Amino acid sequence: MAAKVDLSGAPGLANLASEQVRRVEDLAIVREYQTDEVIFREGEEAYGLCFILSGAVKARMDAGGRVVDLDVLKPGELLGWSGLVPPHTFTTTAVCAQDCRLAILKVEDVQRLMTEDDKLGRLLLHNLSAIIADRLRRVQERLADLAR
Amino acid sequence: MDPIVALKESPAFRGFSTEQLDQLGELVLVRDYALDQAVFRQGEEAFGLCIIMDGTIALQEKVAGRLVELATLGPGDLVGWSGLVPPHTFTGSGVAMSKTKVAIVKMEDLRRMLDEDVHAGYVFERNLAELISQRFHETQALLARNIVDW
Numbered sequence: 001m002a003a004k005v006d007l008s009g010a011p012g013l014a015n016l017a018s019e020q021v022r023r024v025e026d027l028a029i030v031r032e033y034q035t036d037e038v039i040f041r042e043g044e045e046a047y048g049l050c051f052i053l054s055g056a057v058k059a060r061m062d063a064g065g066r067v068v069d070l071d072v073l074k075p076g077e078l079l080g081w082s083g084l085v086p087p088h089t090f091t092t093t094a095v096c097a098q099d100c101r102l103a104i105l106k107v108e109d110v111q112r113l114m115t116e117d118d119k120l121g122r123l124l125l126h127n128l129s130a131i132i133a134d135r136l137r138r139v140q141e142r143l144a145d146l147a148r
Numbered sequence: 149m150d151p152i153v154a155l156k157e158s159p160a161f162r163g164f165s166t167e168q169l170d171q172l173g174e175l176v177l178v179r180d181y182a183l184d185q186a187v188f189r190q191g192e193e194a195f196g197l198c199i200i201m202d203g204t205i206a207l208q209e210k211v212a213g214r215l216v217e218l219a220t221l222g223p224g225d226l227v228g229w230s231g232l233v234p235p236h237t238f239t240g241s242g243v244a245m246s247k248t249k250v251a252i253v254k255m256e257d258l259r260r261m262l263d264e265d266v267h268a269g270y271v272f273e274r275n276l277a278e279l280i281s282q283r284f285h286e287t288q289a290l291l292a293r294n295i296v297d298w
Binding site: 061066068082086087092114118125126128129132134136137139140143144146147 | 209214216218229230232233234239262266267269270273274276277278280281282283284285287288289290291292293294295296298
């Protein structure tokens with residue numbers, strides 16, 4: 001069931017007009033998870049983009065049979081973007097690190113919105129690129145730290 | 149490799165029409181680099197999107213005083229996309245590992261074209277998100293393997 005949610009400050013919606021933000025918010029489904037609850041699993045078909053409204057989420061990966069914690073994501077951050085870009089499956093397992101609330105946008109709803117409105121689609125994808133680039137830098141910094 | 153062919157075969161411009169590629173082709177500059185020559189430096193303002201036409205570029209990043217090799221890129225590969233997202237600077241350095249030829253589309257020219265052609269802007273941003281996501285996933289997997297090995 002859709003619930004009213006405020007995503008106006010989310011980096012994923014930066015530079016969108018109020019009306020555009022409202023159209024995205026109208027798609028959001030709010031879900032709550034308890035600490036240690038699995039939100040989605042690595043390898044599953046990515047069904048939705050998840051904005052973290054409160055709490056924290058751990059991103060975990062299976063590296064040759066061993067589970068590795070890669071990152072902890074906080075309110076305002078986005079996960080599950082693989083629904084919009086290849087491989088279209090979740091590339092990590094997301095586990096609630098601290099009781100959390102997520103605003104989930106179904107992939108097909110977002111894709112329809114972007115197809116209907118090129119300008120909105122361009123803005124959303126541009127913001128997504130900025131978010132992924134920032135996450136890439138974080139990962140590169142951790143790699144560099146390990147190399148030291 | 150012809151610059152227009154480099155653009156056409158680059159995943160950054162997948163889905164662009166012949167007309168849009170011709171328009172881009174008019175914006176392209178071609179630059180040659182010698183072995184060990186810096187193509188771009190970490191921290192400098194990203195001047196353009198660079199598609200490698202011939203040769204090889206080593207992508208490096210200096211973190212806490214230590215030089216880390218991130219990737220080796222060859223013909224068809226794209227570098228400089230960091231100019232399109234914050235902080236709009238090159239986040240690593242690119243060094244030619246052989247005689248290298250690069251097709252460059254200046255950032256301001258690209259932005260202007262994408263602002264004028266809304267659909268091209270949408271298609272390009274979709275391609276860019278896919279490229280950055282692919283790089284992220286590869287690096288994330290590398291991090292996971294390194295953590296296990298460490």
